[in-house]
Amino acid sequence: MDLLKFNQTKLFASHCLLWIGVWFFYMYFFSYNTNNTLYVTWFSSILLPLTMLTTYATVYYLIPKFLLQKRYWLFGLYSVYVVIFTAFLVTVTMIGSFIFISNLNVEDTPMMSRNLVFILILIYLVVGLVSFIHILNHNFNTLTQNKALENKILDTQLHIKEQELSYLKKQIHPHFLFNSLNTIYGFALKQSAQTPEIILKLSNLLDYILYQVSEKQVSFQQELDHIEEYISLEQIRFQDTLDVIINKDEIEKNCSIPPMLFIPFVENAFKHGNILNGKLKIRIDFEVSDSRLNFRIENSTITENIENHQNGIGLENIKKRLDLLFPNRYELKTTQFKNRFVAALKIDLHE
Missing domain, CATH: 3.30.565.10 (Histidine kinase-like ATPase, C-terminal domain)
Structure with a gap:
């Protein structure tokens, strides 16, 4: 139970560090050629949950339900839906930030935050990296489980072989004892x-x-x-x-x-x-x-x-x-x- 809690805490901490790193990653890119720190901070902070939503939808739904099940056509179809939905939310974020943060002043908005394609590339760069790590970890766990199962099967087969070998040995003893006791019986009758x-x-x-x-x-x-x-x-x-x-x-x-x-x-x-x-x-x-x-x-x-x-x-x-x-x-x-x-x-x- 303590080990389970430790693993859950470790997983939660690793996710927190990941998204803090992504937030700094966004801050760095959107700060290019601008001094509007307030806009960059708010825009990066709003973009972060969108990235998290897209990433978790891909990693915990699309990949295990379709990609790992080799349902590639459905994986591609639903991935397109996720991209469209993400693009819609990013567009809403861009418009809302332009209206409420920069007060409709285009010059106050960072150049990098005006390009929808560039923002989608940044988001899916994170999604792709996390998905790759997830698949790699899944394959490693699968190999480990298969190896453990294989070892268990080998141990079982070895145990069965040892039991069969023991049974064959025991079959030797009655035959040997039967012959020997017959000999003793014959000599005893003769009082040899x-x-x-x-x-x-x-x-x-x-x-x-x-x-x-x-x-x-x-x-x-x-x-x-x-x-x-x-x-x-x-x-x-x-x-x-x-x-x-x-x-x-x-x-x-x-x-x-x-x-x-x-x-x-x-x-x-x-x-x-x-x-x-x-x-x-x-x-x-x-x-x-x-x-x-x-x-x-x-x-x-x-x-x-x-x-x-x-x-x-x-x-x-x-x-x-x-x-x-x-x-x-x-x-x-x-x-x-x-x-x-x-x-x-x-x-x-x-x-």
Whole structure:
């Protein structure tokens, strides 16, 4: 409320200064080649409200109602009406000043005050200057409002994307926990001595999920440790029927990536992979630098199961998440071979 009052006071003061300046402007011009200060003062004082009326009619009616609405024909028409009305009032002012101030003595009237066209030029010089400032200020305010609205829209879109990304992350957790709990359940039924070890490994994985997955970026080494922990958990379940190779030679350890980026690929490899010739074979290749990430995972599968592998919910979620995290900066290819399925991901890490 105080700010509103301050702005209103500031606006009123600026208008007062404007018209005081215009009054001195008229005094200066009409004083040319005359010593009749009384006439000049009265004539300038009478002309000032006429100028104010013309200016406010143009700035607060003609411009917003017609010019800014792109109704140019009506703007031109009503502008002509305003000019005619202003010319009539100026003529009345000239005649009245000549009669009542100079007492019908032409020699006592300043030369500049006898020319209707010159007076109209002076008035519309003020009108034009004020109108230009008004339009400039209007455009600036419009740009500011549009920018604020654009920022608000971007913030809303970002919030929606963050919510969608959070939703996609949460979809990973139930699938992962379902697989892990099934493994623990199976070993518990057998009363296996490995059950406590499996629970401990699951505890480590849950610790990573609960405390790291909410972060926007984690170190690549943390993500790699998480994958290896997951694979070691699956190794207990598959025993001698699992053959996993992880190639991680070309890795820049200081690289940062979004958490849980690769685990859906690994989960899919176990979920849709098949044991062939006594082994479920999985090969994972990492190549990570400061600006480029190359990831490739290959698993053995029967040919009939490849279509399910490609159209799984997990792969769709992966694509949606990549679209949110790396728009137009990633390439994901899935290739099917005889009894093999390969997923290759390339990401430009620089925005």
